[in-house]
Structures are given as structure tokens and as C-alpha cells.
Amino acid sequence: MLDLWYKNAVIYSLNVATYKDGNGDGIGDFKGLTEQIDHMAQLGVNCLWLLPFYPSPGLDHGYDVTDYYNVAPSLGTLGDFVEFSHQARLRGLRLIVDLPINHTSEQHPWFQQARADPTSPYWDYYVWSKTEPESSTADLVFPGFQLSVWTYDLSAQAWYYHRFYQHQPDLNIGCPAVRDEIFKILGFWLELGVSGFRIDAAPFVVEEIRPDRPAKHRYEFFGELRDFLSWRKGDSVLLAEANVAPGEFDHYFGNGSRIHLLFAFLLNQHLFLALARETAEPLRSCLAALPQLPQFAQWAQFLRNHDELDLGRLTREERDDVYAAFAPRREMQLYGRGIRRRLACMLNNDRRRIELAFSLMFSLPGTPVVYYGDELGMGDDLMLPERWPVRTCMQWSDDKNGGFSASSGRLLHHMIGDGEYGPAKVNVIAQQRDPDSLFNWLRRLVEMRQSCPEIGWGALTLPESDCPAVLVQRFTWEGKSMITVHNLSQAQCNPRINDLPGGRRLTDVFGNRIYASKAESDAAIELDGFGYRWFRID
16 A cells, blocks of 8 residues: 555755754754754654755755765765664654755766766766857846856867756756666665655756757656656655646646655745735635646645745736735845745734744645744844845754854854844744744644644635635545635634535634634634634534
């Protein structure tokens, strides 16, 4: 029998280098991560997603890899990783590791050998052109920070393709040796206890580029990866980063035989539009328009992550509304399409709105993903460039360096110093002790979500209410049903919900406070401003 554990999981995303320094050298490492593993276990999550920890020059937060079969020396050794993997397994925590296989670092030995010798077997690992292609300035991923997708290399005397920065030459997915190498990378980490892989930039991974012909997409490669995992470790998963239009979802899920989980970028963008406008309509319409997924497929729901909040699939008017609400100043925006702020800052550190956003995300169909520090309401530092403001060091205590490091020198990554979001006011130890903290509230939400398999497994319907600010979702699975009700407006309301069976009792199981009991399902439901309630239908 297949183990579809990911259907009812809660994933926690972190960067080893900014999580906990275990040896006092000013950078997080696997020793420190292992020391703090009980924090994640206490939160109640059951899967960890580790951002890249491979050897790297560090020009793109570790996504510029120089060795896929090792750990960056500053983060520890393979032995340290295996010890961490073992301790995670003892606590029931699965591991998903990032897999940046669209490109390597220009310092990777494969690229160095390719640029030095066109007859090298590694020449075909990359995409080359003897003349500058006409499309060299088209489809920039980082407008304003990236000048071209083709760069001339003096050593090779040829142009090489890079979808992202010029120090990240793209791998050639059309090369059989590259595909075989990727299978070896997966097999290597599976042997060390990994349960899955997050495929970075998935649309570009399968894009075969040739300077003399149109691009070709090898979506079948996702199926080949899935087949490999199924034979090596049947319960391992693929989690893909693909901000694509609904018409392209089938390329990734197939008939349930390709990607297991796909980040729900479209829902994420409409969630923030709904929060900005204080109306449920954008989110409700998006949910209604999503296709029914194959049996083994699943959405990965999130609020924020380590990149910008991408609003590129909204219209200009919609994007401006989100900017006005959550990023009104230019330095809060990025690439003309995104927001480079943490969740708590976007919501003005308003506990009601933060709870509403989390409750809403956890109730959407799929698997919730929490970004490290957001369980505390950590802030950002807009003085840092590009996407770095949301990648500051974890705040463990009110001690020096926020308890992140005992180093007396300078930290490699930035720590928020003081103010509303500094460690003196936002840290793990203080929130663990406070029963009313955001951390302890989120811990209860994680526990509630894992006791509601209807959301991860069930069929979704969208009952209507007589209040436009209220989103109602109903999930049904194996004869059991539950509904979640969220008021996206600051105004209190008492909506009535249509399409519920008459005479059925609604049992309150989670909410922003204890409400007076409403026995019958046809009674109006009391909701505070930014209030939320989860019910079981008896």
C-alpha cells in the first residue's frame, strides 16, 4: 500500500546557515540545527524542507552549487548531516532537501572543464552558442538586476545560456548524461535518509534551450524522476516550484504519475488580494476555478517563503491594491511584481490578521508550509538587497546575537538588532514560556490541522454566505465533513451559510475565541472582525 504521508503533513522550511550556529563561528550549521531540532518537533510539524546546504560561492543564497554530493564546509560534514537526519527520524520528522538542478555555479568543476575544452564530455552539460543569440535580453527573471540570459565566456570563446544570474550557467536537460547525473544525486541523498526533493525553478528545469531552434519542454522528465523515486524509496516525494498558469498544471501532475506536490502560487496571490480588499471573492473565485487534482497529487499552501511574494499573475490593478495594503513604499517592492517583506511586517504586526492569515492558509486544500521565524512573527530588514530582507538569522533568545551564535565577531548573515522585531521582543524562549504567544497558538493550529484529514484528503465545496467578506469551505472525506469560516473584514458579522444539510449540528473545534454555542447549522454564525471558526458537521 502506498504511503501518502504528504497528504496530511505540515512542512517547515528553513535555511541551515541562518538557523543556529553550533560551533561559534558566526554561521548556522548542522550541529546547531540538530541542537534545536526539538523546537520544530514541539511546533508539531512532521516534515522539514532544507534550503540548499551544498558547497557554493554563496552568490545566490546557496542556489549556485559547486558539488551536489557534499555539505558546504561552513555548515558541517556529511557525518553531521547524517546525525541530523537520524535525530529527525527519531522525532518523526521527514526531510525534503532543495534540488537546484536548473543550473550550477560557474565555479562547478563541470563548467570549468567545459569552458576549458570544447571536446570535454562536460561541454554538453551546458548550453552554448558560437554567436550571440538574438534573444539575449528576453524573458529576464530578475529585471533591473539581470542584463541578459546569454553571456560570452572568454575561455570557451562562446556564449553560454543562464536563465538566472550570469554566474549560474544552465544545465542542458537535453543531454542524457545530465539526466543520469540528476538520478545519481537523488539516489545519493535518499541513501542518507531524505524523503523528498523540492525542485527549484521547475519550469526551467525541463526547458531544453537551443540557440538555433525554439525551446522544447521535456515534461516527461518529471515522470522519469517519479519512477526513479518509486523504485528507490516508495514514500519519497517531489515538491515543485512552478508559478504557472492553470492550463499548465497537467504538465506537472500528469495523471498523478509525475510531481506529488506543487506550490499553489495562484492561490497564494489571490489570498493576499482577498486580504488586501477585505473580501472573499478573489480567493473564492480562484478556488472554484482550480481543476480537480489526480488522486496522488497535492497542493502545497504557503503564506511567505525565502523569495519575494510574487504577484505576477494578478492584473496591474489587483497588484496595485496588494501593494497599497502591504508594500506601499518602493523599497518594499521587488522586480516590478513582488513584495520583499515578512508576513508580520506586511500585516503591521496585528495579531488578529496574522492569525486569520495562518488559519486561512491551513484550511486551504493541500499541505501547509511554514517559513522559519514566521511562527514567532519575526520581522525583515529592508536595508538588505533584493530578496535578502526575509533571510535574517533565527531569534532564539534575548541574549547577544539573539541566541543564534556565541561568536564574538561578525555574523555571516544579518541579525535584526532591535526595535519592534528585535530579539529582545521576538524570540523562541519567551514565546515558548508564554501560553498566549503566537508560537503556542500556531502549535495548536498545527495540531488541529493534523487532526482534520478532511482538508488534506477530502473533496472541497464552497457554500455561499450572505456576507461578501466571509469565505466558507466545506471538506468531505470518508463520510465525515467539516467547514471552515473566515471573515476577511475588520467588521464583525453574523453570516448565514447556504447549502448545508438541515438539522445538522455544527461543533466548534477551533476559532479566534470561544463563542456562544449555536446548535443548528441554519443558525447565523457569529464572527469577530478578522475572525475564523472551524466546525465539524455532526
